[in-house]
Amino acid sequence: MSAFEANFDGLVGPTHHYGGHSFGNVASTGSAGQTADPRAAARQGLAKMKALADLGYRQGVLPPQERPAVWTLRQLGFQGSDPEVLAGAARQPHLLAAASSASSMWTANAATVSPSADTGDGRVHFSVANLQNKFHRAIEHEQTARSLRAIFKDTAHFAVHDALPMHPAFGDEGAANHTRFAKAYDAPGVECFVYGRRHWGGQVEPTRYPARQTLEASEAVARRHGLNPADTLFVQQHPAVIDAGVFHNDVIAVGNLDVLFCHAQAFVEQQSVYRTLDDRLGGGLRVIEVPAERISVEDAVRSYLFNSQLLDRGAGRMRLVVPEECRGHAAVWDYLQTLIHSGGPIDELLMFDLKQSMKNGGGPACLRLRVALTAAEGAAVNPRVWLTEERHAELEAWIGRHYRDRLSEADLADPQLLIEVRTALDELTRMLGLGSIYPFQYGGTGLS
Template identity: 90%
Template sequence: MSAFEANFDGLVGPTHHYGGHSFGNVASTGSAGQVADPRAAARQGLAKMKALADLGYRQAVLPPQERPAVWTLRQLGFGGSDPEVLAAAAREPQLLAAVSSAAAMWTANAATVSPSADTRDGRVHFSVANLQNKFHRALEAEQTARTLRAIFKDEARFAVHDALPMHPAFGDEGAANHTRFCKAYDAPGVECFVYGRRHWGGGTGPSRFPARQTLEASEAVARRHGLNPADVVFAQQRPEVIDAGVFHNDVIAVGNLDVLFCHAHAFVDQQALYRALDQRLGGGLRVVEVPAEQVGVEDAVRSYLFNSQLLDRGGGRMRLVVPEECRANPAVWQYLTQLIESGGPIDDLLVLDLKQSMRNGGGPACLRLRVALTAGEGAAVNPRIWLSEERYAELDAWIGRHYRDHLSEADLADPQLLVEVRTALDELTRMLGLGSIYPFQYGGTGL
């Protein structure tokens, strides 16, 4: 195999809870206050990785982040020992819940990735997302950069860029708003950046929920990756669908190779986008557009039909990986049944149980960061992060040892939880050969 697309899935962290932190994500806010099951959540995510690895896809794992982020609480004026910091912060439960979020599990927001075939210097480029729109996610960028650099160490092959400035003008949510189209993974491709609003220069935007990705951020990422402007397309997400709960493009569209699977109301000037992508691809773009009459935006958001993984099966065929919620939605399931029988490019369906993640607002696509690699680049990646039968068994046992089977917001102040998290992460970094990447390991501040 000369080149392949690898999925880097985030392991769900031990502090997975339902804090309802993400305004604009209706599943997240709708589940606020429920009791979560971190052990089940982590095993559901790991089972998804195993299912894809068993089908022959290259699958890797990304470790959770250290939470609660005690260093952030110290920056905010809480003092004393770590247990004393947590006890004081517990008087402000929303703050403690935010710095305890396990949202880094959704690695589609970790970074934007451009393969070496597209970049001026022939390296794979990663731009860490700043996620500045949400406080609980804006805490992730520095750790994400450390983690990616521990995995993609070879600077002759990989470039990991720090996050863009933490300002609304450069709101960047990573690969959730980026899709690459190509004829082959090692061939030059067309990179499509989808934005919700333009910070400077006017234009339309949503009125109810925030548009988290800006045009200015997308343009900056394309520049720093050294992309050929002729091979880049910028498209605006329809403001109305953002206001309906489509907080990222990957909740309304997904693409892979020369296939785009999207809702009819996904983009502003949708037909013009199709033409632009097809032209830059050199023809042959295959669009599977879901009519609003068959699946409304509300059903798409409720089921996460488009927050699916679109995987190459070879021979021009595609497999769609969807959550169980799609089967539970009559309109969506009827559409999918017809889709598989239609003779189009998507001819296989894999349905997975991801209920713990879904209740917090993340489906199959949210849980993975796609990285197209040549064989040589794949060999240069830290080898211990690839999922094998042995690694799966180790990770499953690790989850069983260290994760609680229920967690409420009140539990986040328990000083023993912090001990459990650090013990688990210390063991995990040894298992994955990552070195000391967490603040508690190297005595850092998290910055």
């Protein structure tokens, strides 16, 4: 295999809970206050990874972050020992819950990735997302950079950039708003950045929910990756779908190689987007557009039809990985049966139970970061993060040893939970060969 697309899924962290932190994400706010099952959540995500690895896809594992983020609570004025900090923060439970979020599990927001075929210096470039729109996510980027550098540490092949400036002008949500189209993974491609608003400029914006990705952020990522402007496209997400709960582009569209699967209301000037993509690709773009009269935006959001993984099967065919929730929506399920028998590029459907993630607003696409690699680059990745039979067995046992099967917001102040998290992560870093990447391991503050 000369080049391939790997999926690096985020392991769900031990503090997975339903805090309802993400305004604009209907599933997240709708599940607020419910009791979560971190053990089931981690096993559901791991089962998806294993199934795709068994099908022959290269599957990597990204570690969770240390939570509660005690150093963040100290920055906010809580003092004393770690248990005292937690006890103080518990009196403002919204802060403790935000500092305990396991949202780094959604690694589509970890970074934007450009493969070596597209970049100016011929390396794979990662730009860590700042996620500045939401407090519970804005505290992730320092650890994300450390984790990525421990995995993609060969600087001859990889470049990991820190997050953009933490300012609304450069709101960056990572690969959830980025899709690469190409004829092959090692051929130069067209990188399509989808933004919700322009910070400096007078475009129409959503009025109900925030547009998290800015044009300015997308342009900055393209510049630092050294992308060819002729092969780079900036597209505006339709403001109306953001107001309907489409907080990232990957909730309304997904693409892979020369295939784009999207809702008819995904983009501003959508037909022009198709024409431009096809032209820059050199022809051959295959668009599967789902009409609004067949599936409403609301049903797309509730089912996460488009928050799916589109996987290459070879010979121009694709698999679509969807959450089980799609079966529960009659219009969506009927459409999917028609789709896979239509003679088009998508001819196989895979479904997974990801209920714990879905209730917090993240489906199959949210849980993985896509990285196109040549064979040499694949060999340069930290080998212990690839999911093998042995690694899967180790991770399954690790989850069983360290994860609780019930967690509510009230449990986040338990000092024992912090000990459990640190014990688990210390073991995980040894298992994955990551070194000391967490503040409790290297005696740091959590800030680089």
